[in-house]
Amino acid sequence: MSVDSPSSGGDHPSGGVACSLCGHRLGADGRFVGFYPASDRPAPSPAADDGLLAVCGDCAVEVDELVDAWAGHDAPPVADEWSIGAGYRRVAEDCSFCDRALDGDDVLGVEYFDREAAYGTGDGPRENFSLCDGCATVFEEFLDNVGGDGNV
């Protein structure tokens, strides 16, 4: 018997990355979701401490369905003076989900990307979204329910 902690390790593309939602090993069709809060808002709880969420192919089907309805935007500007989350705050004017104008700093930058693209060898999807505080909460609740069926 071994006890795997879903939040440990995960830096090795060759294996050992478990889905953050259902715990299954990620295959070649795995995706990742990076969370970049613009404020002190924490990343959704299923994500690891570094804000990265691993999604296996099975769970990605559900995530794809939701994300398909979002309006993506350009990659955020990167600079030393501001955090990645603040970059999302700069590039996005409206919430990718509910389309309301973003005001204040309660914005959650979301990067949804393909495993191959993540390791620099592929040209899979790399999509960027920004969610308002309310939609970030909805997304977090959604993630809580993905991959939960029949698994402990």
Ligand SMILES: [Zn+2]
């Ligand atoms: Zn999964």
Ligand SMILES: [Zn+2]
């Ligand atoms: Zn919204």
